[in-house]
Every structure is written in C-alpha cells, then in structure tokens.
Amino acid sequence: MGNRQSRPWIVSDELWSLVEPLLPKPGPKKAEGRPRVPDRQALCGILFVLHTGIQWEYLPQELGFGSGMTCWRRLAAWNEAGVWDQLHQLLLNELRSKGRLDWERAVIDSSHIRAARRGPKADPAPGDRARPGSKHHLIVDGQGIPLAVSLTGGNRNDVTQLKPLLDKIPAVAGRVGRPRRRPDALLADRGYDHHKHRRLLWQRGIRPVIARRGEPHGTGLGIFRYVVERTIAWLHGFRRLRIRWERRDDIHEAFLGLATCLITHRHVQRLC
Template sequence: MVSDELWSLVEPLLPEPGPKLVEGRPRVPDRQALCGTLFVLHTGIQWEYLPQELGFGSGMTCWRRLTAWNEAGVWDELHMVLLQRLRAAKKLDWSRAVIDSSHVRGPLGAAQKRGPSPVDRARPGSKHHVLTDGRGIPLAVSLTGGNRNDVTQLLPLLDKVPAVAGVVGRPRHRPDALLADRGYDHDKYRRLLRQRGIRPVIAERGVEHGSGLGVFRYVVERTIAWLHGFRRLRIRWERRDDIHEAFLGIAACLITHRHVQRLC
C-alpha cells in the first residue's frame, strides 16, 4: 500500500523515534505502521480489528504513530513537497481556485468539531471543507462542525494554502479568482477577497439556477468524491478531532500524489 516512490517522499519527513525505555518487542518499522494506517483509511476497519498477520503491527501501535506524525506536521510537509513538484512541472492551475464542503455523519460522543447537521435532521456530524486549484488538485482541507456556515471557512481555507515554490520567482499561494456556490454569497467576503487581490466569482442567492459555474466547479465536487472514496472519511468515527483531521490530511496527500504520478 506504500510504494517505494511514496515512501521515499514520506520517510525523510518522519520524526526520529525516541529511545526505548523498557525491553520488549522490537519496534514496528515506520513503513509497516504507515501501511496499517492506510489500510484503516481505505477500508474503514476499526483499529482493534487491524489484521496483524499482514505485518502492520497492532492497531494501537499504528494509532500512536499516526498521532505522533500528525503532531509533527508530517502531512502538511508532504503536501507541500507534492505541490512543489506539480508547480515545477507547471501542472498547478492558479488562474482559479474552487471551494466547497460536504457533510459527514459523526455518531460517536461529543467533540469540538461536531455539531447538528442542518441537512441531516440535526443529527451530529462534521463538515469537510475543500479548496482546489482549477484542475481539482487539493490546496487545503479543513474540518468543522456540521452546523458551521460554509462562508466562515472561506478565508481560513485560503490562509491554509501553503506558499508553493518550484519555479524561479516568489512562492505562490494566492489564486487569481475564487469560484463558489450560493453558500458563499456574502458581500463582506467578496470585499475581503478583492482586498487580497482575488476576484470573487460566487453564485448569487435569489437568482435562477444556471449561473454557468458548474462547468468549472465540478472539479472540487470530484475531489470531495475522491476523498470520500476512502471509507474512513465517509462517517466520522473518531472522537478526537486531530485523528480525523490526520486522516483527512493523508487522503489529500494521496490524491495529490496521484496527480504527481501522472507526470512520470
């Protein structure tokens, strides 16, 4: 599940393991723990049922390793490396960015980024917010409660886009235009986008459907579908926000990596 090419990108970013304090079993190699984590992400299996006969190590081992790697910012760094490769190959479309969100159910316990969903009979859930370039390559993802308004995440998502180098000149992190549906229709945010040098192209409420933005906006909907192709992201089972955010970050990296592989 972890190719040699992908592992060569991930391995240098992993933090050095601390000294072993007690004698016991040898430490599970990081690559095997990453394979176990990706197995959970792809299949949606519970950690305790992770098949150890496949060489992954225990579910708790993989969970601890995922927590440590997420705290070290491994997935943000990996995403940056992948975006730099795409920009160097001139495969990032900065002429426009597209933003959207999707609800996921979250039936377990209370968490900060979980709330009653207005589109699912007020059942508890979360939202995945996604910002892509013009080709649908993920630039930033985030997690909020299911009751958060989409427009509140517009600026935070833009702020999460890393400054991507890869070519001569300044690193770039700002698209020329931002496309969004009616959920982001607000004059205040249009003004704030213009202040950042970004042209807002946002569908307006109260007008007939057929704005023509669907021709360009489908790429973010496709990317969200790719994210939810990872079964662990279809329903939020994690009580801890950071663990679900780690899965979301890994999935964004894997989708970006697919685009990098097309260059080979």
Template sequence: MGKRQSRPWIVSDELWSLIEPLLPEAGPKLVEGRPRVPDRQALCGILFVLHTGIQWEYLPQELGFGSGMTCWRRLAAWNEAGVWDQLHAVLLKQLRSKNKLDWSRAVIDSSHVRAARPGPKNGPSPVDRARPGSKHHVITDAQGIPLAVSLTGGHRNDVTQLLPLIDKSPPVAGLVGRPRRRPNALLADRGYDHDKYRRLLRARGIRPEIAQRGQPHGSGLGIFRWVVARTISWLHGSRRLRIRWERRDDIHEAFLGLATCLITHRHVRRLR
C-alpha cells in the same frame, strides 16, 4: 486518475522516499524487549484503516502492520509533527515545477459526514435531521488538485472557512520567482454569497466569482465548480472518511490530511 492499485495500503518505494525524511525521530520504546514496528509497516496499517474503514482493534496483524494501537500512536505523532502538511507542500511543489498547477481560479466547497460519537468539531447537521456531524471543507485549483482542507462542526456556515482555507493553502515554490499561494479568482456556490467576503477576497488580489442567492440557477459557474465535488468524492473514496468514527478531531484531521496527500500524489504520478 487512472486505475487504482488493488491494495492501496501498500506504500510504494517512490512515495516512501518522500515520506521517510519528514518523519520525526522515534521516541523510547514503551515495552522493553519488543522490537519496534518499522515506520513503513505502521504506515501501511494506517492506510489499511483509511481505505477499508476497519476499526483499529481489528487491524489484521498477520499482514505485518503491528497492533492497531501502535498504528494509532504513529498517526497521532506524525500528524502532531506536521508530516502531512509538509508532504502536501512537497507534492504541490513538484506539480508547480512542471507547470501543472492551474492558478487561473480556485474552487471551494464542503461536504457533511455523520459523526458516530460526540467530540470536538462536530455539531447538529442541518442536512441530517440535526444528527451529530462534521464538515469537510476543500479548496482546489482549477483542475481539482487539493490546495487545503479543513474540518468543522456540521452546523458551521460554509463561508466561515473561505478565508481560513485560502490562508491555509501553502506557498508553493518550484519555479523561478516567489512561491505562489493565491489564485487569480475564487469560484463558490450560493453558500458563500456575502459581500463582506467578496471585499476581503479583492483585498487579497483574488477575484470573487460567487453565485448569488435569489438569482435563477444557470450562472454558468457549474461547468468549473464540478472539479471540487470530484475531489470530495475522491476523499470519501477512503471509507474511513465517510463517517467520522474518531472522538478526537486531530485523528480525523490526520486521516483527512493523509488522504489529501494521496490524491495529490496521484496527480504527481501522472507526470511520469
């Protein structure tokens, strides 16, 4: 993916030109007489929290971000307006217009994260002594470019998110003809081994390539499935996503959606 910038919370002019048109109009000021923090500065504050994992109340205002509460409110409002979903669709369209999305197969997997406090979409994790946790579910194209992500409780079976993630993948335009959202095949590990879902995938025109329980290791799918593990690693390169600090699930999902856009944007930058 190339060398990451030393201050990844700085929003480039190119990225801002994509985000700014998607932002909802500003509502009335909550405190009269105090100037509104510009959206771009607030976004830098949000990215600072995402990348460093710092708590909102400790956000350094001397860097011009505004208060932690201001940035929190903007993140919540922008997520409610669907900004990150729209931005992700724009970025995927740019990739498809250059034939840089590989639809030959999609790959799906999940990862547990510990939850620091109780809240929606967390539950006893079977891999962490039943401590509270959540799961990040990810589906990518054959190269590891994220197509969709979701958040569930840590106790949810991986296969429950198989069809929702496929259906959540946006239709991607960018070439002549109809937008595309379905891969030719779907690769998954043994956690997705259910005949019911194989049938449902075939009904959608997707060929299931899912490792089977009870069979010896060495199916050969690992040489293709590693890309989704790499993408999950990129997501968790953002420290705020390594532990779920947020009680509200929509705020954690907002961070997850924003990080997904940043990964996709890095792929777009490689086109230049």
C-alpha cells in the same frame, strides 16, 4: 501494477522516499520488550484503515502492520509533527515546477458527513434530526488538485472557512521567483454570496466569482465548479472519511490530511 491497485495500502518505494525523511525520529525505548514496528509497516496499517474503514481493533496483524493501537499512535504523532502538511507542500512544489498547477482559478466547497458520536468538531447538524456530524471544507485549483482542507462541526456555515482555507494554502515554490499561494480568481456557490467576502477576496488580489442568491441552479458556474465536487468524491472514496468514527478531531484531521496527500500524489505520478 495490478497488485498495487488491488492492495492500495501498500506503500510504494517512490512514496516512501518522500515520506520517510519527514517522519520524526523515535526516542529511545524506555524498557525492553517487543521490537519497534517499522514506520513503513505502520504506515501501511494506517492506509489499510483509511482505505477500508475498518476499526483499529480489527486491523489484521497477520499482514505485518503491528497492532491497531501502534498504528493509531504513529498517526497521531506524525500528524502533530506536521508530516502531512509538509508532504502536501512538497507535492504541490513538484506540480508547480512542472507547470501543472492551474492558478487561474480555484474553487471552494464543503461536504457534510455523519459522525458516530458527538465530540470536538462533531455537532448536531440543522435539518438532520440533530444527529452529530462534521464538515469537510476544501479549496482546489482549476483542475481539482487540493490546495487546502479543513474540518469543522456540521453546524458551521460554509463561509466561515473562506478566510481560514485561503490562509492555509501553502506558499508553493518550485519555480524561480517568489512562492505562490493565491489564485487569480475564486469560484464559489451562493452560500458565500456576501459583499464582505467579496471585498476580502479583492483585498487579497483574488477576483471573486460567486453565485448570487436568488439565482436558479445551473446559471453558469457548474461547468467550472464540478472539479471540487469530483475531488470531494475522491476524498470520500477513502471509506474512513465517509463517516467520522473518531471522537478526537485531530485523528480525523490526520486521515483527511493523509488522503489529501494521496490524491495530490496521484497527480504527481501522472507526470512520470
């Protein structure tokens, strides 16, 4: 166990048993050459970059990961195939089957990160000397288990992601009856305070619990909203997510989706 904790990029047998069936099958090789790097080793390389924040070109090949370009290509291909979305749904299904998802309330929030360069979804952020940045938007259940995440430019208003995040919550099965994809209530800070958004939530059968503009901080929601702030801290515990190095937004979104799966998987492991 200590070896796993000191080397978190090692893919456990249990995690690999979930990931492997979701991976797209490789096509035939177009030419003779080096043998294909096994997918499990490539995933270890991707996790090494995610955990350490190292640049792809410096990925230590002596650890058996393959080249940084190989791992980069696998990450892009797996993200395009929807692997992380499928894995996240499987994990949520498992949590719901054990009654471990708290649907009584969900919490929404976002966090700004600096981007190394401008690019898609990496805009100059107001109030940050016009330096490029992005935002991680997140909605979690009442315990802080991630239900949906998204990436936008740093200058996007938080409330623009309210509807997209709600739409992105998967239909979570795991119990007899219809899958579930909406909480009973949604908690949010004053940045979401507008009658239009409250009406949207009521129309979906979700009770809005949104801080009012003009009210001082610490007027009631903090005791419940801390769970989303904690989950954002968990996300940024992966060093590759603290600064956006990727110019391509799909690669950063792939890291974000993978990190979301790893956090959700930790909650599943606690069931064992």
